[in-house]
Amino acid sequence: LFLSRAKRIRLLKKLALHDRLTGLSNWQALDQHFQSLRSLDGWVYLLFSIPEFRRINNVFGNDVSLQFLRDITAVMKSSLSSEEIAARISENGFAMLLHGDELDGRINSILERLHRIPLTDGNVVYDYLCSYCGCACQLTGEEKSLPRLNRIASAVMDSQPAHHIVSWEWYDKTKSGRAELQDSLIPELSRALRDHEFIPYFQ
8 A cells, every 4th residue: 555745744744743542632632732821711631540540451352441441531522612622642541632611510421421331241231341530621811831731630549539430520720739749759859869979879
């Protein structure tokens, strides 16, 4: 199969900006979309993960987990307006840039629809494996770095109870001291690694 140079370029660009398994945007495309926003007013960054995804893959195999990913993709894409974006940013991590007012109900609806995706083995439904945890961050004009926002949202998610089937919360800067502290340490740790300041210690 031979493609023209123009088609090859378009294909390579698509592959560079999309997740291979789901066709969703990847982290690079998500960050480009964030950087292209003229105003952050009304925009929300939603990060969520499927804690049991690796277990799903191990128990049910690649075919079932791939279909599960495709079902997740369909729900996410159907939830977007033309100006919004959804991305798969890790094995079990997904993100969305959403726009509008009073997004609580909409976020609840998206995660509940994801939770209702059937995961069955014969007549047994494993809905407890289809659990989701997430964090939503209201964007402000002060926020210039999506990687920083993602790190903070990840730290907030890590502090959530593990037993909830669907759990998400708004990022509250006044209450998320651990997330802020963790993010503040990144530049210092990066500098220490660069300058070889860590010393191996065997005990």
